Amino acid sequence: MTDLAVGAVAGTLAPRRRFVLLRRLAAHRSFQIGLVLVLLLALAAIFAPFLTSVDPSAMKVRFRFRPPSAAFPFGTDNFGRDIFTRVLYGARVSLWIGLVVAISTGVIGAAIGVVAAQFPRLDPYLMRCMDALMSFPAILLALGVTAALGPRMESVIIALAVAYVPAGARIVRASALVVRELDYIAAARIAGASNFRIMIRHILPNSVSPLLVHVTFVFAYAILAEAALSFLGVGVPPPTASWGNIIAEGRDYATEAWWVMLFPGLGITLSALGLNLLGDGLRDVLDPRLNWRG
Amino acid sequence: MSALVSIDKLTVQFRGDRGWVNAVEDVSFDIGEGECVGVVGESGSGKSVTALSMLRLHPRGAARFPSGSIFYAGVDLLRAPERDLRAVRGRDIAMVFQDPMSSLNPVLTICDQICEPIRLHQGLSQAAARRAAIELLDLVRIPDAARRVDEYPHRLSGGMRQRAMIAIAIACRPRLLIADEPTTALDVTIQAQILELLRDLRAELGMAVLLISHDLGVIAEFARRVVVMYAGRIVEDAPVDVLFNAPRHPYTEGLMASMPPLEGGADRLYAIPGRIPDPDEPIPGCRFGPRCPHLEPVCRTSAPELVAISETHRVRCTPRSRPGALC
Amino acid sequence: MDALVEARSVEMTFASGRSGRRANIHVLRKISFDVGYGETLGLVGESGSGKSTIGRIVVGLHEPTGGSLKLFGLALTGPNRKANLSTVRSRAQFVFQDPHAALDPRMRAGDSIAEPIDVAGGHTRRDRNDRVKELLGLVGLPHDAAERFPHEFSGGQRQRIVIARALALEPLFIVCDEPVSALDVSMQAQVVNLLMDLQDRFGIGYLFIAHDLAVVRAVSRQVAVIYAGAIVELAEKNAIFASPLHPYTRALLDAVPRPDPSRVRNRVIVGEVPSLISPPPGCRFHGRCPHAMPKCRVDEPVLRETSPGRLTACHLYGPS
Numbered sequence: 016m017t018d019l020a021v022g023a024v025a026g027t028l029a030p031r032r033r034f035v036l037l038r039r040l041a042a043h044r045s046f047q048i049g050l051v052l053v054l055l056l057a058l059a060a061i062f063a064p065f066l067t068s069v070d071p072s073a074m075k076v077r078f079r080f081r082p083p084s085a086a087f088p089f090g091t092d093n094f095g096r097d098i099f100t101r102v103l104y105g106a107r108v109s110l111w112i113g114l115v116v117a118i119s120t121g122v123i124g125a126a127i128g129v130v131a132a133q134f135p136r137l138d139p140y141l142m143r144c145m146d147a148l149m150s151f152p153a154i155l156l157a158l159g160v161t162a163a164l165g166p167r168m169e170s171v172i173i174a175l176a177v178a179y180v181p182a183g184a185r186i187v188r189a190s191a192l193v194v195r196e197l198d199y200i201a202a203a204r205i206a207g208a209s210n211f212r213i214m215i216r217h218i219l220p221n222s223v224s225p226l227l228v229h230v231t232f233v234f235a236y237a238i239l240a241e242a243a244l245s246f247l248g249v250g251v252p253p254p255t256a257s258w259g260n261i262i263a264e265g266r267d268y269a270t271e272a273w274w275v276m277l278f279p280g281l282g283i284t285l286s287a288l289g290l291n292l293l294g295d296g297l298r299d300v301l302d303p304r305l306n307w308r309g
Numbered sequence: 310m311s312a313l314v315s316i317d318k319l320t321v322q323f324r325g326d327r328g329w330v331n332a333v334e335d336v337s338f339d340i341g342e343g344e345c346v347g348v349v350g351e352s353g354s355g356k357s358v359t360a361l362s363m364l365r366l367h368p369r370g371a372a373r374f375p376s377g378s379i380f381y382a383g384v385d386l387l388r389a390p391e392r393d394l395r396a397v398r399g400r401d402i403a404m405v406f407q408d409p410m411s412s413l414n415p416v417l418t419i420c421d422q423i424c425e426p427i428r429l430h431q432g433l434s435q436a437a438a439r440r441a442a443i444e445l446l447d448l449v450r451i452p453d454a455a456r457r458v459d460e461y462p463h464r465l466s467g468g469m470r471q472r473a474m475i476a477i478a479i480a481c482r483p484r485l486l487i488a489d490e491p492t493t494a495l496d497v498t499i500q501a502q503i504l505e506l507l508r509d510l511r512a513e514l515g516m517a518v519l520l521i522s523h524d525l526g527v528i529a530e531f532a533r534r535v536v537v538m539y540a541g542r543i544v545e546d547a548p549v550d551v552l553f554n555a556p557r558h559p560y561t562e563g564l565m566a567s568m569p570p571l572e573g574g575a576d577r578l579y580a581i582p583g584r585i586p587d588p589d590e591p592i593p594g595c596r597f598g599p600r601c602p603h604l605e606p607v608c609r610t611s612a613p614e615l616v617a618i619s620e621t622h623r624v625r626c627t628p629r630s631r632p633g634a635l636c
Numbered sequence: 637m638d639a640l641v642e643a644r645s646v647e648m649t650f651a652s653g654r655s656g657r658r659a660n661i662h663v664l665r666k667i668s669f670d671v672g673y674g675e676t677l678g679l680v681g682e683s684g685s686g687k688s689t690i691g692r693i694v695v696g697l698h699e700p701t702g703g704s705l706k707l708f709g710l711a712l713t714g715p716n717r718k719a720n721l722s723t724v725r726s727r728a729q730f731v732f733q734d735p736h737a738a739l740d741p742r743m744r745a746g747d748s749i750a751e752p753i754d755v756a757g758g759h760t761r762r763d764r765n766d767r768v769k770e771l772l773g774l775v776g777l778p779h780d781a782a783e784r785f786p787h788e789f790s791g792g793q794r795q796r797i798v799i800a801r802a803l804a805l806e807p808l809f810i811v812c813d814e815p816v817s818a819l820d821v822s823m824q825a826q827v828v829n830l831l832m833d834l835q836d837r838f839g840i841g842y843l844f845i846a847h848d849l850a851v852v853r854a855v856s857r858q859v860a861v862i863y864a865g866a867i868v869e870l871a872e873k874n875a876i877f878a879s880p881l882h883p884y885t886r887a888l889l890d891a892v893p894r895p896d897p898s899r900v901r902n903r904v905i906v907g908e909v910p911s912l913i914s915p916p917p918g919c920r921f922h923g924r925c926p927h928a929m930p931k932c933r934v935d936e937p938v939l940r941e942t943s944p945g946r947l948t949a950c951h952l953y954g955p956s
Contacts (some may be wrong), residue, residue, distance in 0.1 A: 030590075035326060
């Protein structure tokens with residue numbers, strides 16, 4: 016009988032290549048820049064109370080329409096409120112909305128996508144529902160939901176999540192359909208695994224990489240959409256500051272106090288840019304072609 | 310006699326996770342006019358990389374050539390400007406790939422794809438090119454060529470697609486045809502047909518063929534001279550009958566011994582122990598050392614050179630290339 | 637004595653296309669063969685022959701659309717299929733062709749190997765891990781391989797992990813579907829030897845599916861040659877290789893390239909495998925057969941014993 020001594024026939028194992036993906040991610044230029052941007056904004060939002068001692072709603076009518084200066088780095092609005100403080104607190108709201116929408120879109124989209132791929136009889140019904148949702152422009156959908164539930168931050172989150180789930184579901188479903196045909200799924204079936212186990216342990220983890228990329232973009236879309244909704248008056252209601260409603264309120268006197276719209280606008284732009292760069296990096300690194308060795 | 314293509318000390322590097330690694334190192338061999346050369350090796354041997362390098366087909370920035378040269382008609386293909394290279398590709402040197410599914414453009418008809426090099430290099434009109442394309446399909450023995458020429462690749466079987474690819478490659482009567490694992494993805498009976506076709510075409514058109522394969526049987530049937538590659542280096546280079554009857558390098562011996570004999574025989578197959586090293590794995594001395602049953606101390610300390618042990622036979626093995634060794 | 641696997645007139649038809657353009661693909665027609673306990677039946681064929689489908693049917697992944705199939709004496713066709721399948725499941729396993737696709741890239745090797753054990757349940761954590769170590773040892777891999785992910789292994793090593801997984805529940809029967817085709821030549825011999833050692837040691841029966849005749853010869857006791865969904869020849873291996881009867885078998889043997897530069901090939905067979913949707917009448921091979929007779933275009937030959945121990949489906953040979 017041949018010697019099955021360890022290593023003698025099969026050969027030694029190559030030195031470990033750990034965290035290959037993470038290392039590649041860390042070396043990716045776009046990812047680095049995007050990460051820095053997003054982290055800076057997130058930290059600014061989290062530490063807002065330490066960066067400014069002013070109350071965002073405090074009105075100092077004597078100081079209305081002051082341009083940016085040492086005392087008011089971003090100037091003041093028509094109520095004399097410090098824009099710098101409002102933008103920082105607004106970051107909390109806008110980024111939070113973006114984050115929650117992104118995560119819930121991801122989770123719900125993944126669930127729907129995997130179930131649709133695994134149960135061909137449910138598939139058409141689920142996908143037609145998704146198609147129906149997708150055919151509404153996101154803003155209109157959001158308007159409808161907010162009208163039904165009343166203007167609150169939670170309404171905005173729900174509305175945007177509903178608008179963005181279908182795309183996520185389609186992405187995961189497409190991946191899952193491919194994964195389903197792979198040999199290791201057949202192997203699990205031969206091992207006696209139930210449909211549920213196969214879905215959760217095998218199909219789901221292997222179908223979500225494209226979703227990860229999509230979710231970072233949804234984060235950015237959500238921030239932009241919140242701004243649009245607030246602009247239309249159906250976003251986060253005042254006096255709570257969000258980037259969107261600061262811009263909305265500043266619209267009326269845009270020519271006199273341009274700084275009121277500029278700085279929250281910059282916030283939106285930078286966060287959307289940062290998230291897009293993050294997403295680009297993720298997409299490049301997670302590209303399955305790059306994972307083949309030799 | 311000067312060779313058609315002369316590869317001299319070719320080294321090709323790819324960007325890995327930890328910097329540039331040598332995929333191919335110090336590869337030198339010539340291909341003469343009308344000659345039939347086979348390159349045999351397993352994965353990681355660098356055989357495909359060598360072939361792609363001849364026409365600089367790697368994606369830009371992915372590969373670099375720190376040293377060495379590939380001379381054709383007095384021009385170093387590695388350093389020539391892209392414009393000059395384009396004149397060579399498809400006209401003087403053509404290539405056939407392994408997987409006909411992904412090598413043919415699914416949205417273009419066969420006619421479009423064959424006519425492309427014809428019109429590019431010979432400047433024929435659309436009608437004249439189409440006639441030439443039908444002739445080519447006949448030449449590669451696709452039945453009903455006049456009708457098939459207008460079909461899309463997905464309507465053809467694997468064997469037909471490979472024939473179509475060969476038609477595209479020989480469209481401008483190249484002087485050298487590089488065939489990279491042309492039959493690996495095909496059934497055995499179809500493989501035999503394609504090999505016979507390549508043999509006949511070679512005789513008819515007088516072109517040289519560089520056949521790359523991992524299958525020693527295919528190489529034995531087709532090539533006149535064989536280059537054996539392992540882990541990015543040439544380990545042996547000999548005429549085909551010499552190689553199969555009296556191989557020198559332990560890797561070549563091992564490869565031949567591990568092929569199960571079709572004529573029946575031993576109960577257990579001989580297996581070369583160990584595994585093929587990664588390109589960035591540092592191995593002192595001979596890269597085949599860890600797997601070699603005839604390892605000597607010198608093999609671990611100094612890397613062997615490719616030495617000519619006869620006019621036509623070169624070996625990269627220190628013990629086996631000593632004068633008087635293993636007559 | 638009961639055979640390990642008993643297939644009688646197994647048929648498999650897949651429907652393809654949507655309504656309006658429905659086409660039935662007759663992948664398998666009247667397949668009959670036996671595999672004995674502890675023995676290997678080699679199944680040789682090219683693409684479109686249906687050999688992979690047979691493998692998947694035998695291990696229970698598909699239900700045949702006709703005929704009968706028994707595994708360990710229990711019927712996998714008919715009303716008791718589900719119950720019988722769960723009984724024999726742990727004793728019949730599968731080794732896949734593509735080592736890259738056969739392992740979940742997100743699971744560590746040890747978890748992949750242990751999956752059949754985890755699904756079956758009833759083992760302590762320690763027992764399970766010990767068993768994984770034992771299996772790794774059986775296939776010649778070091779213990780710390782359990783912690784690694786598939787991408788950290790070479791093709792040959794991955795195939796060993798696939799084999800280790802197949803051994804997890806002590807099977808008596810393994811279907812090997814092209815287990816070495818995707819491996820380098822130097823790896824093929826290692827894995828083939830491993831499979832034969834395991835058979836010697838544990839008495840496992842194999843259905844060894846491959847297109848490589850030389851490998852099939854090395855591992856099998858009996859060999860069946862399959863063409864376009866039907867078995868055309870079945871015999872003990874030395875008989876088939878020494879004197880092939882069916883013209884397709886002869887053509888196949890002739891087409892295999894040998895590492896012998898001085899060999900002259902007899903004849904290159906022309907044509908390609910016929911369509912499985914609308915197959916020609918009569919013998920499926922008649923379009924390519926150098927010995928085709930008028931009868932071959934009309935009557936499909938039946939697999940029958942043309943000499944003791946040799947089954948052939950060809951009009952050239954009468955019954956014994």
